[in-house]
Amino acid sequence: MSFEAKSAIVTGGASGIGLRVVERLVERGARVVVADRDREALDRVRQSFGASVAPVEVDVRNEDDIAAMVAASRQLGPLSVAVNAAGMGEGHPVVEEDLETWNRVVSIVLTGVFLSVKHEAREMIRHGGGGAIVNIASINANVPTWGSAAYSVAKSGVEMLTRSSSLELAEHRIRVTCVSPGLVETPMAHRTGNMTPEMVQRWLDHTPLGRVGTTDDIAAAALFLASDDATWITGHNLVVDGGLSHTAGPVTRDLVS
Template sequence: MTVALVTGGGSGIGQATARLLAARGAQVVVADVDESAAQATAAEIGPAAAAVAVDVADAASVAAMVAFTVERFGGLDWACNIAGIAPQPKPFVEHSYDEWHRTIDVNLSGVFFCMQHELRRMLEQARGGAIVNMSSGAGVVPAPGQPQYTAAKHGVLGLTKQAAQEYAAAGIRVNAVLPGQTETGPMRAYLDAMPDGGEKMLRRLPMKRMATPLEIAQAVVWLCSDDASYVNGDSLVVDGGLITR
């Protein structure tokens, strides 16, 4: 049976991914810094899922998460590195160093730590594997008012390409998904902070609506699956056509 690990599995896109992986027959570890959210997601999925607390910005915590996965389900085949945070938007010159460091720690170093430990395990097993990292449209165009988020999401694409080349011969594929605006808690808060509640931004979207978390999860699960067996080092944009404009 396929064993999958999802960071940020307690809510939003990560939660939708954990549910979909289980629906497609995988055993799933739901990992999140919010332990009760991870537990709730795992409980809803049932015996095919287990929850673990992790802070992806802490390498020791990440090592423990991968060890838990192996202990609980006997290995690791697919890893979805989805956990992330979004800073409050403001002008470039007003961001504090603390905000810079926290976003880079979680969104970029967190992905690096996860990939290192996941890859080590996959190499040890010698049965291939797939890793999907969560970037963003901000991985290719700037997110207004969020320079550290933009930098981190560009960096995730670099890490993805680097590992994709290095481990392809070991049968491990590494890809990234770049969602556009997706209907989750942080996106809702981002829109609510705008004077017009984000109405202008929503009107600009080609499909006149945001993505659902499930629509992003479907791309993540496809990239994990054998249906994407020759897709490696890719950056799959799932934004309803926004950045083609």
């Protein structure tokens, strides 16, 4: 899966799954626009990868920021790969959810992917078409968990956005796919309480392969879908969850505050 001399964009690229995607793309020869809201994390990315990356501070809810992100890719060459990994995990049971939190989750997790796909695809078309866009969805699009309605609904939207845009962009030879992770150890998973021993064990009880996912697991899937090894795959949702979605899923109500 060589990406030699290819230009790429990774949103949410300064930490977690996005950062591992950046690392693997750079290892395989790509030059990458790394988009993230965390300025200090972007500085660390710049120090680690030097001229192979172009860090850009981006709020994916802001269309002007997204347009600037795509414009930054032009200094690296025609855009051919984009991985949209920016997201957040926050929420409450439906009857306790406030509108501000709901709107924040949906705007980052779903609208941010919509704006990214829109402008990434426009840039690819501007260069004559061709390219691959990979969105990071979640098994929560189809496996609801307690207190995650906003997140689950937004990720379900990411999955359908992937299918819809793959249909519309096929005439431009742009492939659009998504990866749906199960429980993966990331900084966000720690912040949201999903990595406490009790919560992890609850998930592992329903995961046939018996372990928590790693950012490597998800990055490997994303790079495959973005690569020339997947040139006849589009509109597909690749579930990477250790088999969890084939079970009933964990009951976590008592562990969610």
